[in-house]
Amino acid sequence: MNKDINHLILFCDEMMARDVYTKEFQDIKDILKDYDATNKLIENKKYNRWEMIKK
Structure with missing residues (x-):
């Protein structure tokens, strides 16, 4: 999944x-970066997902 997101971010940079x-x-790229970061945090289980959403 992260590889796909990185490809999309590179595509946005190119455009x-x-x-x-x-x-x-730029908006799409920001959303993708947020998604990517959130996804990694959840995968690492360092943070509670619901706490992240509340903030």
Whole structure:
């Protein structure tokens, strides 16, 4: 799963470099990074998922 997310983030970077819908791709990239980080935290079980959502 993380490999797919990284590919999408790279794709967003590529589109932004070409100045294609830069704002939209930045938003998508931010969402993907958040998802990726949250996913890793849950996988590592370092944090309680519900505590993360409440904050």
